[in-house]
Amino acid sequence: MxxxxxxxxxDAAGWEPDPVTHEIVSAKEGARHMAREMREHFGVDFDPSTLPGGELLSLDRISLxxxxxxxxxxxxxxxxxxxxxxxxxxxxxxxxxxxxxxxxxxxxxxxxxxxxxxxxxxxxxxxxxxxxxxxxxxxxxxxxxxxxxxxxxxxxxxxxxxxxxxxxxxxxxxxxxxxxxxxxxxxxxxxxxxxxxxxxxxxxxxxxxxxxxxxxxxxxxxxxxxxxxxxxxxxxxxxxxxxxxxxxxxxxxxxxx
The missing domain is CATH 3.50.30.50 (Putative cyclase)
Structure with missing residues (x-):
């Protein structure tokens, strides 16, 4: 087939009557985000600098x-x-x-x-x-x-x-x-x-x-x-x-x- x-x-760059917002969270910020989440929700301290390059995973926040x-x-x-x-x-x-x-x-x-x-x-x-x-x-x-x-x-x-x-x-x-x-x-x-x-x-x-x-x-x-x-x-x-x-x-x- x-x-x-x-x-x-x-595409957030295109024209829309209800505009799209697209925030890209980098892999480095993703590591810091994960550390905050671990601390807030699970009471676990995690140092993001221990990760290779201080990076974890990127993510996207989209409103549409x-x-x-x-x-x-x-x-x-x-x-x-x-x-x-x-x-x-x-x-x-x-x-x-x-x-x-x-x-x-x-x-x-x-x-x-x-x-x-x-x-x-x-x-x-x-x-x-x-x-x-x-x-x-x-x-x-x-x-x-x-x-x-x-x-x-x-x-x-x-x-x-x-x-x-x-x-x-x-x-x-x-x-x-x-x-x-x-x-x-x-x-x-x-x-x-x-x-x-x-x-x-x-x-x-x-x-x-x-x-x-x-x-x-x-x-x-x-x-x-x-x-x-x-x-x-x-x-x-x-x-x-x-x-x-x-x-x-x-x-x-x-x-x-």
Whole structure:
């Protein structure tokens, strides 16, 4: 098998609405840190200078949201279900949803905003593939070329509600995109709402999950490196964070050599 990395790096140097902070603790400071921990928690005195070079292990302190970098949204991220029940958190999702055959649909010719079922139906015809239940559908929008810049959050295409329903009708339960969101950019949605007064234009893709639970993989990358539209396996297992609405993932495609 050949592995293709479909993930976007978490990079504190990139632009984010919720900035990432990344503190690197050196191996020398790591030795002093360990000495302090040993003394405070275990009452053991330890001289870090006895270590080779006075160094132990480096570590990283990172502050970020669970929606930074490539991540999986759980149903609890979408709000209260229409039936009033409790939506599942990311640590409660079935693992077999996230290692499945994939199909990538190229919608990179669409402008900023949303596409509907007709465009996805066209994409499936171009791919020569009909999704089976639990297949993972990936949307190549081309937005990942702007990753790390402010434009990444304003210039991309998402799905409208009927488009999500269209994919779920095949039995799909995980939809991925190389854009910041499966919905249109915030500015586009708010502008459409101010123009029409229609609340259905606000986060329609996410809100489908209130009555039809499914997961999104957002902020993918390198979908153009996939050698064919289908015939590969996607692995996007989310990090197990108790009670969280999302979890980071190192998404990869497994491709036969």
């Amino acid at each position: 050949r592995l293709i990395d479909l993930s976007t790096a978490i 949201t669970s929606h930074t970098g490539t991540h999986v949204d759980a149903p609890s991220h979408y709000g209260t279900p229409e039936d009033g029940g409790r939506p599942a958190d990311i640590d409660e999702m079935p693992l077999d949803w996230f290692v499945r055959p994939g199909v990538v649909l190229d919608i990179s010719d669409a402008g900023v905003g949303t596409v509907g079922p007709d465009r996805l139906e066209q994409g499936l015809k171009e791919a020569g593939h009909t999704p089976s239940p639990l297949d993972i559908v990936l949307l190549r929008t081309g937005a990942d070329r702007h990753a790390g810049t402010q434009r990444y959050f304003t210039d991309f295409v998402g799905l409208d509600g009927p488009a999500v329903e269209f994919l779920l009708d095949f039995g799909v339960r995980v939809i991925g995109t190389d854009a910041f969101s499966l919905d249109a950019p915030f500015t586009h949605m708010i502008g459409a709402y101010q123009k029409t007064g229609d609340p259905s234009v606000l986060w329609p893709a996410h809100l489908v999950g209130r009555h039809r639970p499914y997961c999104q993989i957002e902020r993918l990358s390198h979908l153009e490196d996939l050698p064919s539209p289908h015939g590969f396996t996607v692995s996007a297992l989310p990090v197990r964070i108790s009670g969280a609405g999302a979890g980071w993932t190192r998404a990869v495609a497994w491709v036969d050599r």
